Amino acid sequence: MRRLLIAVSLIALAACGQSPAPSTTETPTATTTESAASAPAATTTEVDEEILEAVAELPAPYNQANxxxxxxxxxxxxxxxxxxxxxxxxxxxxxxxxxxxxxxxxxxxxxxxxxxxxxxxxxxxxxxxxxxxxxxxxxxxxxxxxxxxxxxxxxxxxxxxxxxxxxxx
Ligand code: HEC
Incomplete structure (x- = not known):
């Protein structure tokens, strides 16, 4: 689970680092959801990803928070x-x-x-x-x-x- 969160966090960070092209940020999300093995896992991942993105967008040092x-x-x-x-x-x-x-x-x-x-x-x-x-x-x-x-x-x-x-x- 922890490893998954880290992976998701990296995706979120990568997405944020990209230039603001909405289609670019949507693609990884869609891929993650479709390729997820089971529906419950996909739901959890989406929530976590949204929260991790919100954390990553906070001003420092809060963007490093857990x-x-x-x-x-x-x-x-x-x-x-x-x-x-x-x-x-x-x-x-x-x-x-x-x-x-x-x-x-x-x-x-x-x-x-x-x-x-x-x-x-x-x-x-x-x-x-x-x-x-x-x-x-x-x-x-x-x-x-x-x-x-x-x-x-x-x-x-x-x-x-x-x-x-x-x-x-
Ligand atoms: C035992 C109850 C209690 C606990 C536990 C408590 N608070 Fe409070 N908090 C209050 C009360 C009562 C006030 C209003 C104080 C006053 O009017 O003097 C308050 C006020 C505040 C305010 C000011 C809100 C405003 O509208 O101006 C903040 C912010 C706050 N608390 C954050 C926290 C956070 C974060 C925690 C946990 C880390 C926490 N409090 C734990 C009872 C508590």
Missing amino acids: YEAGRRVFAQCRSCHTIGRGEPNRVGPNLHGVFGREIGTAPGFNYSQAVQDANFTWDAEHLNNWLSNPQTFLPGNRMAFAGVHNETQRRDVIAYLMVESRPEH
Whole structure:
């Protein structure tokens, strides 16, 4: 499986590296699907390929991230946050489309005074600082979470959030 993912990743990277001719990028996809041995395998491959392409298109260093590892890190957030478009706020606000969003503006969520008083737009750098240590970054906020102290895990979970928040998703 890992080897397959690497192969798919290389295809995705190769496809991205080519000049923007839609027919060139479509051909490998079609070939992969048709030549795949079984239908379930083909489905898995297509999903993985789409995600790997989305990761590869992220700005550095997030284009190097491990999406699967990021998904596992997000398990820590899931008890309080949803990520899907239109999903409800829980203990924390829904995080779909958090990038480019002004802090404290998820509709219908009752933020702490600290967050309401803060004034910036979420981008990877702010999120990286917030997740390093939420309480030092913004004292008085109500996110009861120690943070993600491992830099690689932060990179992976931020990339996961970016991919899950991409506009067409
Ligand atoms: C114990 C529950 C809990 C956990 C676990 C948690 N959060 Fe939160 N999060 C919150 C709460 C509550 C807020 C709102 C804070 C406030 O209003 O002060 C928040 C706010 C946020 C915000 C700001 C959103 C906005 O609309 O401005 C981001 C981004 C965020 N969390 C990301 C994460 C990520 C990523 C993780 C996992 C690595 C995580 N959180 C884990 C409860 C949690």
